[in-house]
Amino acid sequence: MNTAEDGHSPHFTPEDHLLAAEIADVYRIVDPVPATLVERLQFALALESQEFEILRMQEDAVLPAGVRGGEDSRTITFDSEVLTIMISVSARDEHAVRVDGWLAPPGEHLVELRTGDGARTVRADDQGRFVLDVVPRGLSQLVVRQGLDDPARAAILAVTPSLIL
Amino acid sequence: MAGDPALERAPTARTQRRERLAGLLLEARQGRPGALDAIVAELTPVLWHTARNQGLSSQAAEDVIQTTWLILLRRLDTISAPGALIEWLVTTARREAWRVSAASRKDDLPGDDAFEDLPEDGALTPDELLVDDERRRALWHAVESLPKRCAELLRIIAFVPRPHYDAVAAALDMPMGSIGPTRGRCFAKLRLVLAKDPDWSS
Numbered sequence: 001m002n003t004a005e006d007g008h009s010p011h012f013t014p015e016d017h018l019l020a021a022e023i024a025d026v027y028r029i030v031d032p033v034p035a036t037l038v039e040r041l042q043f044a045l046a047l048e049s050q051e052f053e054i055l056r057m058q059e060d061a062v063l064p065a066g067v068r069g070g071e072d073s074r075t076i077t078f079d080s081e082v083l084t085i086m087i088s089v090s091a092r093d094e095h096a097v098r099v100d101g102w103l104a105p106p107g108e109h110l111v112e113l114r115t116g117d118g119a120r121t122v123r124a125d126d127q128g129r130f131v132l133d134v135v136p137r138g139l140s141q142l143v144v145r146q147g148l149d150d151p152a153r154a155a156i157l158a159v160t161p162s163l164i165l
Numbered sequence: 166m167a168g169d170p171a172l173e174r175a176p177t178a179r180t181q182r183r184e185r186l187a188g189l190l191l192e193a194r195q196g197r198p199g200a201l202d203a204i205v206a207e208l209t210p211v212l213w214h215t216a217r218n219q220g221l222s223s224q225a226a227e228d229v230i231q232t233t234w235l236i237l238l239r240r241l242d243t244i245s246a247p248g249a250l251i252e253w254l255v256t257t258a259r260r261e262a263w264r265v266s267a268a269s270r271k272d273d274l275p276g277d278d279a280f281e282d283l284p285e286d287g288a289l290t291p292d293e294l295l296v297d298d299e300r301r302r303a304l305w306h307a308v309e310s311l312p313k314r315c316a317e318l319l320r321i322i323a324f325v326p327r328p329h330y331d332a333v334a335a336a337l338d339m340p341m342g343s344i345g346p347t348r349g350r351c352f353a354k355l356r357l358v359l360a361k362d363p364d365w366s367s
Binding site: 012013016017019020021022023024025026027028029030031033034037038040041042044045046047050051052054056057058159161162 | 198201202205206209210213214217223227228230231232234235236238239241242268291294295301304305308319320322323324327330345348349352355356
């Protein structure tokens with residue numbers, strides 16, 4: 001039954017394979033994968049644990065590109081079934097931004113901001129508020145951890161996709 | 166892999182590609198980080214064309230693909246075969262794309278932004294990008310003229326390692342028994358369209 005594994009079903013010819021290759025060439029030209037997408041995905045997936053909630057990007061995700069980047073300030077909301085994070089990103093200078101964030105429901109979680117040159121960890125207060133005062137611009141990812149005293153032992157609770165600050 | 170008699174008997178690119186993906190999947194499940202990176206590099210184009218085929222903007226498609234891979238990281242232990250991996254990835258990316266589309270409709274944003282091409286890729290149309298290539302331009306128009314299901318199937322399988330074409334058809338909810346014939350019919354329809362186009366000569 002399963003001729004499928006070989007791609008050798010009677011309805012599928014070597015000419016079909018060649019045509020498929022030509023279709024791929026066409027779509028590589030008219031709609032190429034963004035140059036740095038794979039690299040950003042690999043960054044976001046370099047996590048020490050596989051047990052986490054995924055915080056999906058919400059309203060910011062559907063804003064036009066001009067609103068998404070290159071502005072002095074922007075707000076991004078991330079949502080999962082158990083946790084919501086809103087961050088407000090404001091420009092400090094050409095190299096750095098400040099991130100003000102809120103977790104809901106509030107909890108004294110550790111909030112880690114992973115960047116290309118290491119991670120910064122802060123503790124959310126009892127209102128769920130946290131501040132990352134100076135964050136280098138570039139590729140980053142938010143990781144929410146248990147509010148333990150020793151950050152190194154705090155398990156990951158939730159992660160966002162990678163984003164460019 | 167040198168010295169493996171099974172591979173030496175059938176050293177086709179197709180076999181090697183399938184073995185490679187299966188090997189990478191095994192290594193990724195064992196926790197070798199480079200293996201997952203290689204899988205991401207290999208299969209992200211499939212997901213890009215899956216998401217873009219749903220009409221998402223570049224940005225929305227990227228979000229969908231990020232979410233899809235993050236979900237996979239949590240499920241890696243449950244997926245053992247490359248075909249199952251591809252079926253799962255394409256199914257999940259389409260579901261995430263629907264979620265984004267639905268959210269965008271619900272928010273009723275002006276201009277329906279999730280479906281608007283970004284300036285950088287809206288600058289040139291496919292016709293303009295393929296202006297010097299009549300044959301590819303003919304192929305692009307032919308694929309886009311097909312019924313939606315066929316166009317989607319052909320665009321996505323074009324980026325899938327050959328042995329796993331059926332995994333895509335399965336992800337597109339084509340009934341198992343009809344996958345081969347459906348795929349064959351889509352290629353046949355495409356050939357019919359191409360045959361009528363004088364710019365297509367093969």
